[in-house]
Amino acid sequence: MFRRIKKYLGLDNQEKDNGAIYTDTDEPLPRNIDKVKERLNTIFSECSDYIQRDIVCGEDNGICILVAYIDGFVDKKVLNQDVIRPILDYFSCTDKLHRAKSVYQLIKRCIISSNEIEEAQSMRQAVYRIVSGDAVLFINGSRIALAVGVKAPQGRQVEEPDTEVSLRGSREGFVENLSTNMVLIRKRIKNPNLKFEMLQLGTQTNTDICICYIKGIANDEIIEEVRRRILKIRSDAILDTGYIEQYITDNQFTLFPLVGNSEKCDKLVSKLLEGRIAILCDGTPYVLTVPSLLVEAIQTADDYYDHAFFASFMRLLRLLALFISTLLPALYVALVSFHHTVIPFKLIITLAASRQGIPFSPFIEAVLMIMAFELLREAGVRMPRTVGQALSIVGAIVLGEASVAAGIASNLMVIIVAITAICSFITPPLIRVTMLVRFIFLIIANFFGFLGISLTAVVVLIHLCRLRSFGIPYMTPFSPLTMADLKDSLILVPIWAMITRPKALFQGDTQNRAGIKRQEAAKISEDK
Amino acid sequence: MKISKLAILFMLSILLPGCWDNTDLTDINIVTALGIDKDEDGKIIVTVQVAEPAAVQLTSSTHGGGGGSAQIKPVYVKSYKGETIYDALISMKSIIDKRLFLSTTQVLILGERFCKDGINETLDYLHRDYQANYLADVLVARGATPEQILKIQPDMDTIPAMYIKGTAENTAIRAKVERKMLIELFKDIKNECRQATIGQITRLDDKTVKTEGTAVFMNGKLVGWLDQYQTRGYLFVTDKVKHTTVSCSVNNSKISVEIIQSSGKKNVIFKNGEPAKLSIQMRLEGNISEYIGKETLNSPEDIRIIEKKISQEVKKEINMALTKAQKDYSSDIFGFGELVHKYYPQYWKKVMDKWNDIFSRLPVDVWVDIKIRQTGLIKSPMKKDE
Amino acid sequence: MIIMNYNMLSVLLAFIIMELYNLRRLISNKESIKVLITYVVITASSLVIGLLLAAGRRPASPAEWIQWIFKMIGVVK
Amino acid sequence: MEKARISGLQLFLLMTGFLLGSRLIINPGTEAKADGWLAILISGTGGLLLITLYSLIVLLNPSRTLVEILRDRFGNAIGSVVAVFYIWYFIHLASLVFRDFGSFLVTTTYPRTPMEVIIALFALSIIYAANSGIEVMGRISEILVPFIPFLSTIIGASIVTTHDFTAFLPVLENGIKPVIKESLNLLTFPFGEAVVFLTIFPYLNNKRHLKKITTLSTLLVTVLFLYIFFRNIIILESHFLEQATFVPHLTSVLFPGINLEPLFDVIMIIGGGIKITCAIYAAVISLSQLTGAKDYRIFTSCIVAFSVILSLWIHENIFELFSWTGNVWAYYSIPFQVVIPFILLLFSLFKKDKLQDEE
Known part of the structure; x- marks a missing residue:
C-alpha cells in the first residue's frame, strides 16, 4: 500500500518538474566548455557548496579545463597535488603543440596521478559524479569528462557499536561510510569469491547500495531473489537499511523481523560464511542479512x-x-x-x-x-x-x-x-x-x-x-525439522564439530560446497 | 489483510459478550477446611473455615510478638444448614461476603452423626464439583462436631486446617491414624470389594486436637472405631506403614524398634472352590531406637530374641484389628474381597452380597518376619560398667 | 416472545462478517457459479440453524435422524 | 490440488496427533472396564489393517485425492454422490470433536463461559490453521505433537494416591461382549477416522515410506492408549473409571502440590486442534475439488462455521453426546471407514492395468 502511495507521490513530483529542477536525462556532454559551464550553473544554481574552477593553460591558452566539485567533499590538497598541479606543470613545461583531441587521452593517461579515474560520457553521469564527491574535469572539445576520485575521508572512526555489545571477540563495528564497511568485511574474508555488487537506489538520494555474498557459498537463487527485490524498489530516498528492509521483506503484515540486521563486523562475516547475503547501504552502520530465521534471535557472536x-x-x-x-x-x-x-x-x-x-x-x-x-x-x-x-x-x-x-x-x-x-x-x-x-x-x-x-x-x-x-521457512531448523542444522540452534556443538554449513540455506548439495568451514575445522585440529 | 480480519473478529468476539469466568483473587473466600455434619432433623450442616490472607501473612510475620492489639483473626468459621451440601454452601452466602472457593480445602471433617447415616451417596457434591480438592485429608470427628473442631485456635499454626493436616500427617507416619485423601475415599466408596475406613480426630481443648485411631465403615455407614494399636495392625496388613515404632519388653527391659520398611501381603486361600482361610504375611525391617535394660546387646542371638518379641507384638496388633473387623463390625476393611474378585471372579459373583459375613467367619493365618539391621550409635544399652 | 441467546448471536455475527468478507474474495476470484451456489447454501443453512438455535427452537438434529434410521434398520436398539 | 509436499516425519506426527486427538479427553476403553487394554489391543490391530487399506488405496492411485479417486473408480456421477457423503462425514467428525472440546472445557475449567464462545474461539484458530495449507500444518505438528506423549507421561509420572498394579484383573469378568463392543468403538473412533487422510496422503513427498509411516503411527498411538489406560486404571481403579466424565482430567488433578490441569488443556488443544484441522482440511479440499474451485481457502470459513453450528446443534446434552458416540457412531462410520474404502481397493486392484494404459 505504501509502495502504491509512494509511486503516486513520485508521479506527482515528476509532473511538477520544470526547467529549474534537474531531471535525469541522458543528454550528451556539450563539446564547448562554455556550454558545459552554463549547463552546470543552471543545474547547480543556488548550490553554494558547488565550486567550479577554470584552468586555462598550454600554448596560446589553447587548453581549457573546467574542474567541478562539491566543497568539503573532496580533499583539496589531493586535488591540487594530484590533478591541477600536474596539469599546469605539464602544459607549462612542454612547448609541444597540443591538439584538442589528444588532450583528453593525455590527461587521463599521463598527467593525473590519482588512481581513481573514470569517464563520464553524459551530463547525467557527470552530475552524479560531482554529487557523489568526485572532482570532474571537463575538457574543452571533448565529449567525455573525467571523474577523479579525490574524496576526503569522511565520517567517524571505526568503533565498538553500542547496540551489540560483546564480551569477547572483535570490537569493530560498521560505520556510515560504505567503502570503509566493505574494507572491514574484505579484511576478514581474503578471498576473491567475496563479491560486492553495487547499485544506486533512490531517485533523489542516489544512495549506494551493496549486495555482498560469497560466491559458491550463498545460494544463487536467493541472490537472484535479493537482486530482484532490490531492483523493484521505487523510492525517492533510501536513508537507511531500514528503508530497504521494509521493501524487501516477505510479509508486510508480520511483527517478526524477516530481515536481520547487525552492526558488528565479525557477526556479519560469520553470517556471510553461513551462506547468507548482506545488504550494505551508504550512510548507515546497520547491515541487513537475509535470509533471517527466528533462531538467530537467540544466537550471539560470543556463543561461537x-x-x-x-x-x-x-x-x-x-x-x-x-x-x-x-x-x-x-x-x-x-x-x-x-x-x-x-x-x-x-x-x-x-x-x-x-x-x-x-x-x-x-x-x-x-x-x-x-x-x-x-x-x-x-x-x-x-x-x-x-x-x-x-x-x-x-x-x-x-x-x-x-x-x-x-x-x-x-x-x-x-x-x-x-x-x-x-x-x-x-x-x-x-x-x-x-x-x-x-x-x-x-x-x-x-x-x-x-x-x-x-x-x-x-x-x-x-x-x-x-x-x-526469502523462501526459507522462518522456523527452520525446528520445523521443517533439519537435523543437521540443530547443531547450531538451541544446543550449540563445539566449533570443530560444525562440519557442514546450515543446510536450510542451500537447495543443492552442501557437502561439496562446505569447503571453507571444513578447512577451518581441519586447520584448528591441526593446530592442536 | 487476513491478519486484520482476524484481529477484528477477535475483538468482536471478545468485546461483545464480556468475560465470564474472570474472578479476582480478592473476590473469593479461601476455604481451608470443610466440615460436614447432620442435625437431628437430618439436615446437613456445613462448616467452612475461611482464611483471611492478609491477616494470615500479618500473624505469621509477627508471630510471637503479639504487638497489634486489634488484629483481624486469620481465619473465621461459619456454619449453615441445608438440604444438601451444595444447598448449605450456597445458602451460606447470606452470611458471608464473597464466593466460597473450595479448591484450597486442606481438611474435610465429617461428623459422627453424618457418618452413621451413611456417606456413600451424600458426598456426591465433592466429587462432582470441578473445584473440589481431591487431595484433601478426610477425617471423622469423634466426640465433637466438626464445627467444634474447626473452631480451635492452635498456637502452632495460624491456620487451624494446616495444623490439623500436620497432625494427621505426623500420626500417619507413626501409623496410628489412617490418612485418607478424598480421592481414595471415593475409590473405597466405589469399590464394592472393600469397606471404607477414615482417620479419626478428637478435640482435646480449644487449642489442640488429636488424630489417632480409625473409623470403620460398613456399606458407607459408620459402625465403629479402631484404637491406635488396632489401627496400626490394620495399616500393617494394608501395607500403608512407612515408619513406626513398635515397643515391647523383654526380661524387664524395654525396647523400641523403629520399623524402616514394611511390606504386607494378604491372601485368601481357597479349598474346593470355597475360601478356607485368610493369610497375612508381613516382612519388616527395623532398627533398634531405644533399649532400656540391663542386658548386653552384642551377639546375634540377642537380636534374634528381640526380633521374636517384636514380631509377636506386631502379630498381636494385627490380630486385634482382625478380630475387631471380623467379630465386632464384620466389615472387610482390609480388602480381602478384592483378591477374591480378582483371582476368583466366578466365585465372587456368587457371594458378592454376603462376602462380609463369609469374611468374618474365616480363620486367619498371620505370619510376621522381622529383621533388625542396625542398633544406632551405641551397641549395648546405657548402664554403668561392671 | 422469543428469548434470544446473545452469546450465540455474537458468535453468529462474527461468522457472518467473516463469510461476507470471504464472499467478496470469492466474487473477485471469478469462481464458477457452482462454487458460489455451494458457498451460499452452506452459509445460509448454518445461518438459519444458528438463528433457530439462538432462539431456542432447536430442530431435530442429524444425529437424531441417523439414530432413527439405524433404529429402523435394527442395528441399534 | 495444492502444490505442497510434506515430509515423512511431518505426516507421521500429523497422523499421530490426529489419532490421539479427542480420545485423550475421553478415556480409551472405558466401557470394557478392566478389560479396556484388550479392547485397545484388538482395535489397534484392526486399526492397523484399516490404515494399511487406506494407504494401499493411495498407493494404487498415486497423487490423487479422495474425490478424484472416487470419481475415477465409480464414475463421475456415483463418485460425486459418494464424495458429498464423505464431505458430510468429515464435517460431522469435526463438529463432534468441537463438541467434545467444548463440553470438556465447560465442565472442567470454564463453567460460566458459554460453550458456543469457547468453540468459536477455537474455530477461529482452526480457520487460520486450515487456511495455512497442508505444508504449514505439517510443520506445526512437528513442533506441537511431540508435546502430547511428553506431557501425558509427565502427568502419569508421579501421582500421589495409592497405586494398584493389579487393577486390570480379573480378565474378562463380564465376558467378551463388552470388549468387542468397546474395540469396535475404538476402531471407529479414532483409528477408522484416519480415512480423512485419504486426502492428505497424496501430499507425502516420498510415497515409498507411506506404509511404514502409517504403521508406525498406529503402533505408537496404540502404545500410548495402552499407557494412558494403564495409568488411569492403576491410579483410579476400574470401578472409578466409568463414573468420571473426563477420566484423564481426573488423573491430572491428582499431582501433589501443583495442579497439572493446564497441561492437560494444552494436550487437548494440540490433539483436538490437529484432528479438527485435518477433518476440516479434508472436507474443504474435497469440496473445492468437487465444485472445481480455484482456491480451496474460500470454503474454509464457511465449512468451519457450519461445523461449529452443527456441533452446537447435534446433541442437546452431554449424555446424548456420549451415548450417541458410544452406540451409533460405530455403525454410522462403518460404511465410510470400511465398506467404501474396501470397494475402492477392489476397484483399484482390478482396474489398475487399464488405468496405467491410459497414462
Missing part, C-alpha cells in the same frame, strides 16, 4: 567464541527469557483471575494477601505497570545517555516502590513486570515484537485464561510456521 557448554546453556536461557518476556504477565493474569484451582495452597494465600486492597483488576494493573515500564524505556532511549541512566533509576526504584506503597500495584506485579522487562532485553532483535505480543497475550488472558493463552500461542506458532524469509 566461548565453550560450547556455556553457550548452549546461555541459549536455553535466552529461549526461556523469550518465553518469559512474552508470556509471564499473561500467565499471571490468567492464574490470578481464572485458574485459582491451579495455584498451590500456600501460594494462593500469598497471592491473595498481595492483591488485598489493590483497586484495579490484575489485568488493568498489569497494563498500567507494563505501560509505565515501556514509557520509561522509551524515555531512557531518547534522552541523552547520562540523563537516561538517571531516569531509569528514578523509574525503576522510585516508581516501583511508590506504586506499591500507594496501593496501586501489588508487590508481585512489580516483580513480574521487572522480570519481564529484564528478560525482554535478553533477545534484542525481538524486543519490540515481544512488547506487542505480550499485550495481545495479556488481553486474551484477561478474557479466556489459559485457554486463550494457549490458543493464541498456537496461532502465533502457526503464523511463525507460515512465515518465510
Whole structure:
C-alpha cells in the first residue's frame, strides 16, 4: 500500500518538474566548455557548496579545463597535488603543440596521478559524479569528462557499536561510510569469491547500495531473489537499511523481523560464511542479512567464541527469557483471575494477601505497570545517555516502590513486570515484537485464561510456521525439522564439530560446497 | 489483510459478550477446611473455615510478638444448614461476603452423626464439583462436631486446617491414624470389594486436637472405631506403614524398634472352590531406637530374641484389628474381597452380597518376619560398667 | 416472545462478517457459479440453524435422524 | 490440488496427533472396564489393517485425492454422490470433536463461559490453521505433537494416591461382549477416522515410506492408549473409571502440590486442534475439488462455521453426546471407514492395468 502511495507521490513530483529542477536525462556532454559551464550553473544554481574552477593553460591558452566539485567533499590538497598541479606543470613545461583531441587521452593517461579515474560520457553521469564527491574535469572539445576520485575521508572512526555489545571477540563495528564497511568485511574474508555488487537506489538520494555474498557459498537463487527485490524498489530516498528492509521483506503484515540486521563486523562475516547475503547501504552502520530465521534471535557472536557448554546453556536461557518476556504477565493474569484451582495452597494465600486492597483488576494493573515500564524505556532511549541512566533509576526504584506503597500495584506485579522487562532485553532483535505480543497475550488472558493463552500461542506458532524469509521457512531448523542444522540452534556443538554449513540455506548439495568451514575445522585440529 | 480480519473478529468476539469466568483473587473466600455434619432433623450442616490472607501473612510475620492489639483473626468459621451440601454452601452466602472457593480445602471433617447415616451417596457434591480438592485429608470427628473442631485456635499454626493436616500427617507416619485423601475415599466408596475406613480426630481443648485411631465403615455407614494399636495392625496388613515404632519388653527391659520398611501381603486361600482361610504375611525391617535394660546387646542371638518379641507384638496388633473387623463390625476393611474378585471372579459373583459375613467367619493365618539391621550409635544399652 | 441467546448471536455475527468478507474474495476470484451456489447454501443453512438455535427452537438434529434410521434398520436398539 | 509436499516425519506426527486427538479427553476403553487394554489391543490391530487399506488405496492411485479417486473408480456421477457423503462425514467428525472440546472445557475449567464462545474461539484458530495449507500444518505438528506423549507421561509420572498394579484383573469378568463392543468403538473412533487422510496422503513427498509411516503411527498411538489406560486404571481403579466424565482430567488433578490441569488443556488443544484441522482440511479440499474451485481457502470459513453450528446443534446434552458416540457412531462410520474404502481397493486392484494404459 505504501509502495502504491509512494509511486503516486513520485508521479506527482515528476509532473511538477520544470526547467529549474534537474531531471535525469541522458543528454550528451556539450563539446564547448562554455556550454558545459552554463549547463552546470543552471543545474547547480543556488548550490553554494558547488565550486567550479577554470584552468586555462598550454600554448596560446589553447587548453581549457573546467574542474567541478562539491566543497568539503573532496580533499583539496589531493586535488591540487594530484590533478591541477600536474596539469599546469605539464602544459607549462612542454612547448609541444597540443591538439584538442589528444588532450583528453593525455590527461587521463599521463598527467593525473590519482588512481581513481573514470569517464563520464553524459551530463547525467557527470552530475552524479560531482554529487557523489568526485572532482570532474571537463575538457574543452571533448565529449567525455573525467571523474577523479579525490574524496576526503569522511565520517567517524571505526568503533565498538553500542547496540551489540560483546564480551569477547572483535570490537569493530560498521560505520556510515560504505567503502570503509566493505574494507572491514574484505579484511576478514581474503578471498576473491567475496563479491560486492553495487547499485544506486533512490531517485533523489542516489544512495549506494551493496549486495555482498560469497560466491559458491550463498545460494544463487536467493541472490537472484535479493537482486530482484532490490531492483523493484521505487523510492525517492533510501536513508537507511531500514528503508530497504521494509521493501524487501516477505510479509508486510508480520511483527517478526524477516530481515536481520547487525552492526558488528565479525557477526556479519560469520553470517556471510553461513551462506547468507548482506545488504550494505551508504550512510548507515546497520547491515541487513537475509535470509533471517527466528533462531538467530537467540544466537550471539560470543556463543561461537566461548565453550560450547556455556553457550548452549546461555541459549536455553535466552529461549526461556523469550518465553518469559512474552508470556509471564499473561500467565499471571490468567492464574490470578481464572485458574485459582491451579495455584498451590500456600501460594494462593500469598497471592491473595498481595492483591488485598489493590483497586484495579490484575489485568488493568498489569497494563498500567507494563505501560509505565515501556514509557520509561522509551524515555531512557531518547534522552541523552547520562540523563537516561538517571531516569531509569528514578523509574525503576522510585516508581516501583511508590506504586506499591500507594496501593496501586501489588508487590508481585512489580516483580513480574521487572522480570519481564529484564528478560525482554535478553533477545534484542525481538524486543519490540515481544512488547506487542505480550499485550495481545495479556488481553486474551484477561478474557479466556489459559485457554486463550494457549490458543493464541498456537496461532502465533502457526503464523511463525507460515512465515518465510526469502523462501526459507522462518522456523527452520525446528520445523521443517533439519537435523543437521540443530547443531547450531538451541544446543550449540563445539566449533570443530560444525562440519557442514546450515543446510536450510542451500537447495543443492552442501557437502561439496562446505569447503571453507571444513578447512577451518581441519586447520584448528591441526593446530592442536 | 487476513491478519486484520482476524484481529477484528477477535475483538468482536471478545468485546461483545464480556468475560465470564474472570474472578479476582480478592473476590473469593479461601476455604481451608470443610466440615460436614447432620442435625437431628437430618439436615446437613456445613462448616467452612475461611482464611483471611492478609491477616494470615500479618500473624505469621509477627508471630510471637503479639504487638497489634486489634488484629483481624486469620481465619473465621461459619456454619449453615441445608438440604444438601451444595444447598448449605450456597445458602451460606447470606452470611458471608464473597464466593466460597473450595479448591484450597486442606481438611474435610465429617461428623459422627453424618457418618452413621451413611456417606456413600451424600458426598456426591465433592466429587462432582470441578473445584473440589481431591487431595484433601478426610477425617471423622469423634466426640465433637466438626464445627467444634474447626473452631480451635492452635498456637502452632495460624491456620487451624494446616495444623490439623500436620497432625494427621505426623500420626500417619507413626501409623496410628489412617490418612485418607478424598480421592481414595471415593475409590473405597466405589469399590464394592472393600469397606471404607477414615482417620479419626478428637478435640482435646480449644487449642489442640488429636488424630489417632480409625473409623470403620460398613456399606458407607459408620459402625465403629479402631484404637491406635488396632489401627496400626490394620495399616500393617494394608501395607500403608512407612515408619513406626513398635515397643515391647523383654526380661524387664524395654525396647523400641523403629520399623524402616514394611511390606504386607494378604491372601485368601481357597479349598474346593470355597475360601478356607485368610493369610497375612508381613516382612519388616527395623532398627533398634531405644533399649532400656540391663542386658548386653552384642551377639546375634540377642537380636534374634528381640526380633521374636517384636514380631509377636506386631502379630498381636494385627490380630486385634482382625478380630475387631471380623467379630465386632464384620466389615472387610482390609480388602480381602478384592483378591477374591480378582483371582476368583466366578466365585465372587456368587457371594458378592454376603462376602462380609463369609469374611468374618474365616480363620486367619498371620505370619510376621522381622529383621533388625542396625542398633544406632551405641551397641549395648546405657548402664554403668561392671 | 422469543428469548434470544446473545452469546450465540455474537458468535453468529462474527461468522457472518467473516463469510461476507470471504464472499467478496470469492466474487473477485471469478469462481464458477457452482462454487458460489455451494458457498451460499452452506452459509445460509448454518445461518438459519444458528438463528433457530439462538432462539431456542432447536430442530431435530442429524444425529437424531441417523439414530432413527439405524433404529429402523435394527442395528441399534 | 495444492502444490505442497510434506515430509515423512511431518505426516507421521500429523497422523499421530490426529489419532490421539479427542480420545485423550475421553478415556480409551472405558466401557470394557478392566478389560479396556484388550479392547485397545484388538482395535489397534484392526486399526492397523484399516490404515494399511487406506494407504494401499493411495498407493494404487498415486497423487490423487479422495474425490478424484472416487470419481475415477465409480464414475463421475456415483463418485460425486459418494464424495458429498464423505464431505458430510468429515464435517460431522469435526463438529463432534468441537463438541467434545467444548463440553470438556465447560465442565472442567470454564463453567460460566458459554460453550458456543469457547468453540468459536477455537474455530477461529482452526480457520487460520486450515487456511495455512497442508505444508504449514505439517510443520506445526512437528513442533506441537511431540508435546502430547511428553506431557501425558509427565502427568502419569508421579501421582500421589495409592497405586494398584493389579487393577486390570480379573480378565474378562463380564465376558467378551463388552470388549468387542468397546474395540469396535475404538476402531471407529479414532483409528477408522484416519480415512480423512485419504486426502492428505497424496501430499507425502516420498510415497515409498507411506506404509511404514502409517504403521508406525498406529503402533505408537496404540502404545500410548495402552499407557494412558494403564495409568488411569492403576491410579483410579476400574470401578472409578466409568463414573468420571473426563477420566484423564481426573488423573491430572491428582499431582501433589501443583495442579497439572493446564497441561492437560494444552494436550487437548494440540490433539483436538490437529484432528479438527485435518477433518476440516479434508472436507474443504474435497469440496473445492468437487465444485472445481480455484482456491480451496474460500470454503474454509464457511465449512468451519457450519461445523461449529452443527456441533452446537447435534446433541442437546452431554449424555446424548456420549451415548450417541458410544452406540451409533460405530455403525454410522462403518460404511465410510470400511465398506467404501474396501470397494475402492477392489476397484483399484482390478482396474489398475487399464488405468496405467491410459497414462
